Amino acid sequence: MAQNATYEDATLDAWYDALMNLLDLATAASDRATVLANLRFIAHQIDLLDSWPLDNTIEPAPIFRA
Amino acid sequence: MSFDSFRASASAVARAVAAREITAVEVAEAALAAIATRNRKINAVTVVTAARARRKAAAVDAAIARGEQPGPLAGVPYAVKNLFDIEGIVTRAGARINADNQPAQADAFVVSRLESAGAVLVGGLNMNEFAYGFTGENFHDGATLNPHDPRHITGGSSGGSAAAVAAGIVPFALGSDTNGSVRVPAALCGVFGLKPTYGRLSRRGLFPFVASFDHAGLFARSTEDLARIYDAMQSYDAEDPACVPRQTEPTLPTLSEGTRGLRIAVAGDYFRRGADPAALGAVDRIAAALAVQRGINLPQAEIARAAAYLISAAEGAALHLQRLQTRAADFDPSVRDRLAAGAMIPASVVVRAQRFRAWFQARARAIFADVDVILAPATPCRAPLIGQTMMRIDGREAPVRAELGIYTQPISFIGLPVCTVPLWTTGERLPLGVQLIGPAWREDLVLRVAQALEAAEIVAAPVAPL
Numbered sequence A: 001m002a003q004n005a006t007y008e009d010a011t012l013d014a015w016y017d018a019l020m021n022l023l024d025l026a027t028a029a030s031d032r033a034t035v036l037a038n039l040r041f042i043a044h045q046i047d048l049l050d051s052w053p054l055d056n057t058i059e060p061a062p063i064f065r066a
Numbered sequence B: 001m002s003f004d005s006f007r008a009s010a011s012a013v014a015r016a017v018a019a020r021e022i023t024a025v026e027v028a029e030a031a032l033a034a035i036a037t038r039n040r041k042i043n044a045v046t047v048v049t050a051a052r053a054r055r056k057a058a059a060v061d062a063a064i065a066r067g068e069q070p071g072p073l074a075g076v077p078y079a080v081k082n083l084f085d086i087e088g089i090v091t092r093a094g095a096r097i098n099a100d101n102q103p104a105q106a107d108a109f110v111v112s113r114l115e116s117a118g119a120v121l122v123g124g125l126n127m128n129e130f131a132y133g134f135t136g137e138n139f140h141d142g143a144t145l146n147p148h149d150p151r152h153i154t155g156g157s158s159g160g161s162a163a164a165v166a167a168g169i170v171p172f173a174l175g176s177d178t179n180g181s182v183r184v185p186a187a188l189c190g191v192f193g194l195k196p197t198y199g200r201l202s203r204r205g206l207f208p209f210v211a212s213f214d215h216a217g218l219f220a221r222s223t224e225d226l227a228r229i230y231d232a233m234q235s236y237d238a239e240d241p242a243c244v245p246r247q248t249e250p251t252l253p254t255l256s257e258g259t260r261g262l263r264i265a266v267a268g269d270y271f272r273r274g275a276d277p278a279a280l281g282a283v284d285r286i287a288a289a290l291a292v293q294r295g296i297n298l299p300q301a302e303i304a305r306a307a308a309y310l311i312s313a314a315e316g317a318a319l320h321l322q323r324l325q326t327r328a329a330d331f332d333p334s335v336r337d338r339l340a341a342g343a344m345i346p347a348s349v350v351v352r353a354q355r356f357r358a359w360f361q362a363r364a365r366a367i368f369a370d371v372d373v374i375l376a377p378a379t380p381c382r383a384p385l386i387g388q389t390m391m392r393i394d395g396r397e398a399p400v401r402a403e404l405g406i407y408t409q410p411i412s413f414i415g416l417p418v419c420t421v422p423l424w425t426t427g428e429r430l431p432l433g434v435q436l437i438g439p440a441w442r443e444d445l446v447l448r449v450a451q452a453l454e455a456a457e458i459v460a461a462p463v464a465p466l
Helices: A009-022 A029-050 B010-018 B024-042 B050-065 B109-116 B159-166 B183-189 B223-233 B252-257 B277-289 B301-326 B333-342 B347-367 B443-455
Strands: B045-048 B077-081 B120-125 B172-177 B192-195 B215-220 B264-267 B373-377 B390-393 B396-399 B418-423 B432-437
Touching: A009 A029, A029 B301, A029 B333, A029 B347, B010 B024, B010 B050, B010 B223, B024 B045, B024 B050, B024 B077, B024 B120, B024 B159, B045 B159, B050 B120, B077 B159, B109 B120, B109 B172, B109 B223, B120 B159, B159 B172, B159 B183, B159 B215, B183 B192, B183 B418, B183 B432, B192 B223, B192 B443, B215 B223, B223 B252, B223 B443, B252 B443, B264 B277, B277 B373, B277 B418, B277 B432, B301 B333, B301 B347, B373 B443, B418 B443, B432 B443
Parallel strands: B077 B120, B077 B172, B264 B373
Antiparallel strands: B045 B120, B172 B215, B192 B215, B192 B418, B373 B432, B390 B396, B418 B432
């Protein structure tokens, strides 16, 4: 997600439509708005995550050890 | 029967049974009677294992009669969140979909540990569907009601577990915590909660949600009980890939050592924003009682919460993708819609979130180099009303469901052990909770601090009057 993106409705709609088809998910029209609202929230979280630089040497933690 | 098994702690019940002041059968019957009378007021229990409880209690009494060692929890009744496998019972995980599954073929690993300790399982407990929620409201089985004020939520997703303990139905219960699902309901129901270090307790036989964050945890009304039960549950299990091969590290022997010499600090910055003054005041009361004058800042905690959210949404969606494709109509709509959105998160985002997790863990370890326990709010407010979707917090409107976990998510993100302690305010029916956060594998430290607060009567978990 581009930083400070305004999350145009058309962008979210395109994201939703493409992935719903790709993932073979079908929701009622009444659910579309709720899923889109969740996507908008997710987009904000992605922006937050992208805002912090991570050194290339930091590896992901797939099986976590505390 | 003069022994008050209704209000007794698990430790007191175990001592009384071992000393033959009361039989395990009498205690089990009292627990089953409590379910029959009190559960209708709070809707915490979803399945009663009466026959199993009676068999186990009789076996405990027979063992004692033979002069055998009955186990540290012999005769103590307990219940488990209904995502724990119970042999012969379908593991619902709060879902209608799971009702079609075959019954579990064996107890969950930690349930078998408690069986070996002599504890008596009396039932399964209500929860948010598939553990995806912080409110304790179940779309299919109804909300569990807060025993201290039934108009209010219990918190979740282990709402039934916290409520059953708060209502005196059982002296302890098991729950699970992925992003706060032990700590939030413990705080909102006024009981002690323990979320151990990630990888400490086996998750074998727990219906999963987010493999990266799922922990087994527990609720009780005393710190002695938390320590005793947690110690009985500890054991390495090679069948759980997240379980770490550490030796058992008992916490009961050092529980009463107090806080002398412990370096305790209050979490600032992110953990001082977005809360009711009362929630921050609860932390301040704990800090004052412990004479804490030091603060620390966990850097980028807001981003930690975002990363935890993204990993949870993506992993939860991946787990349920086939069910979303074939049984969408059988979900709680609010769970279905969040899962659908989570399925759309790009893989690169999830990998970045896991990389941030490694970075955040390193920052936290650096802080714990000269701090032993960190204090933080458990929730931003007292329990909201059942059905409430928005709340006013810190001068803004915020969604109940997402906001209840803002202080718990960054901590479980890096698997640190946490004990949640309950505080009460004169004139208020509902409690608040504070997180006592320790470095990895130091459950002993957080329990020591909790016990010191309990001994000083700063925190307590009374049975709700109902």
